[in-house]
Amino acid sequence: MSRGFNQLLDAVVRIDVREVAFEGGTKRYTASLGSGVILTADGLILTNAHVVSPRAIEVNITLANLERVGAKLVGWDHWTDLAVLRVDMDEVRRRGWKLVHAEFGDSDKLFPGQEVFAVGTPHGLTRTVTRGIVSNKNRYFEDSRGVNGYETGAFNTWLQTDAAINPGNSGGPLVTSDGKVVGISSRGYMGANNLGFAIPSSTANSVMTRLARDGAISRSYIGIVPGALQDLENFYSLEVSSGGVLVQSVDPGSPAARAGLRGGDILLQIDGVKVDGRFPEQLPPIQNLIASRPVGSTLKLSSKRGAEVRTYDVVTEKLESRVGEELALERWGLSVRKVSRTYARENQLDDDVGAVVIGVQPGFPAAVAGVSRGDIITKVNRQPIESLDSVKTAHAAYEAMPAPTLLETQRSRRVSLFILQP
């Protein structure tokens, strides 16, 4: 193989992760593994968001020389399924190792049929190279729970390859024969043959830069769910050249809803830029156009309803995941997740007060009282739960001096009261 390829092999690492999960009413620790690739001389590693998440408590890297070294999470972005780690450089220097790093190639220049290689740790088999071709360079799929329950895929398309990608390959590079990283292998269809997907380097490169700098990516949200027009142009009397994207739905209470947009409208322009969403593959760039604007900026949306074209001023909000912060309240045997604004909208709740029960430990006070998974705790001892801090405080007070505690919960709009008995 080429020199570049050999260098790439030296830059691929195995990642072993121990993370905490707030399941079943307690804290649990789980171990998993994945792959990654060193991309800078100062030890930045790119991997998948579903390999290393903010829940990780211990990350160990196995370098090409088979030595192990610690690493820390630098930035995380579930929307593109990417995470950036930094190798413990002190340790590397102390032990006198030399880090080899790989380089990005240009995923836009790939062509279907081009030979590519996936390198990683499938099923724990360290340093495995598989070979295939680019099957499709513009695959669209959005998954509302794709990254450990977090949303993904709205803002990028994916490379599809027939190079074998198995669990454990995640986070490893997809490379051309000269060893240039053109994608980050992230998922495959289980049970199918050779249908693997990678995040293209065009996306990965810019996300990595921003994650290394800021630790997270802030995106703008207005609350429209775009849909491909497909062959509805005639129905909406649109010229193919004029573009347009269908507003499939508008999130209740979102900036777009407040501005007056609604499902069935045709979005023609954003700030004077034509949008063309005839096909699903064209949706991520449109989503990105909105997301890439600074939070709080005003977008001018030109939209068509019937024969009428109108302009709406929409002020963007910060994009939030449906999945809120999680916590285990171990004395009560409860694990909870904060109700996020997105979760509240999706479930038509009045506001984002409360915490959703994601686990109950049998035999503990919450389970004995009858609290079950899916209940939303809205008040503890008559105090509304605005943030998880208030639950934490109530739980700490209980820990210090156990006393009957009144919980108010909501489930499918039904309000119940429970007593946690010491």
Add this chain to the structure above:
Amino acid sequence: MIAVLTRRTLFILAFALLFGRAPAADLPGLWAERLKSVVAVEYVTETEVDRRPTATMGTVIDAHGTIIIPAGAIDPRAATWQLKDFKVYLPGEATSTPGDYIGQDAFTGWHFVRADAATRARLTPITTYAAPAESKAVALADFLWGISLRGKDEDFTPYILQSNVAFIQSLPQRTAITQQEVAAPGLPVFNREGQFVGLALSSFGQTFLQLSRGARSAAIMLINVEESSAVLLAQEILPYLGRVPKNVSGRPLAWLGAFGLEPMDRDVAKFLNLSAQSGAVVSEVLEGSPAEKAGVRPRDIILGIDGKPLPQLKPDSVVVRYIESEIDRRVPGDPLRLTVLRGAERMELQAVLGEEPKLIREAERKYFDRLGLTAREFVYGDAIERRVKAAEPSGAIVHHVKPSSPVAIAGLRLDDWIREIDGAEIKTYADAVAKLSEIERDEARPEFVILVSRGGETAVLRVKLR
């Protein structure tokens, strides 16, 4: 050893039962006589695409040939005009006579059917066998027997079931649970003397362990739908036999509008310093309802009705049924005084019950066969479910989707809320019907576009017609 012992004990027990508690000698005679109080009722539910026959059993309550059948015997979602061809069969007879459906009573839940004149003469009302007022109440271990009927293919042949009372419970109505099944749901149960003691309810579930070779055993719940061991006692039945609906809709229906009543358990009651009584949390107060007018607020805890504290019943959830029956036994216009706890404050609220808004089963609907859907009028309950103002005009709901029809292929689903058709906003049910009728008639039309709302989201569906 243990197995042998157990078997021997069982044998002794059976022996004791057989010889210790011999039933009255004239039981077959009493049984034959009381068969005249039971019938099988068959009817058809007509839907967009099929006719579903249902057979159920009923008890004769008066000299006019009025029959009551259990609440669960008729699908509550079916409109009354969908219920057709009521037939009455006498036990063991292959031929039927026509019956009339009279309606459902909200308080008891019973459906009422009337037999024709010729059949009436052959029936005996169950009240004939009512026990005299001074007679002893049904008690623990009492011997009871009842009637059940075989299926239609066996001409509804009657048979006898016998058991003893295992315990008596308020649910909130007084209900006897027998050791084994004692009658078919909806059919009467008698004591040794042949006095009417109650009607069998639908059966409770029983847990069984399912064992299969090589697999782990699994607990499953089985419900016997043919025979029941739960008996609603006569004192909960006889006073209400006069509640024959005045019209087929079962109206008037009393309405409070306190939505999502959730029982309060004993620990909560104790925490709130409420001893020996129960309560129910009001989850929401419905828009424009009598509860709203009376000043009830969400999260109020109902503690009493008309000055009477809510009793502590088992299980806790029975208190909800208790409140509902207190409402259902009244009529619109009746006062209802509620004692509620709001925060730490106890207050008395005076409500005047209203008339229940139009129910889904009463909503107008129209079926479009070529398109493959039934559009139904948007009613109050739809507004509540979708969290919109009930006062606003609101269009139509998809009530039925014909499988593999054009709308089914386009992705239309049951309960979708129709907002726009071909870009035109649908404000009323009439709008929807007019638009859909026009499309249904136009055979040359290749497609139409429908915007629906489901679960707070909307979807644009393109329906290909040719």
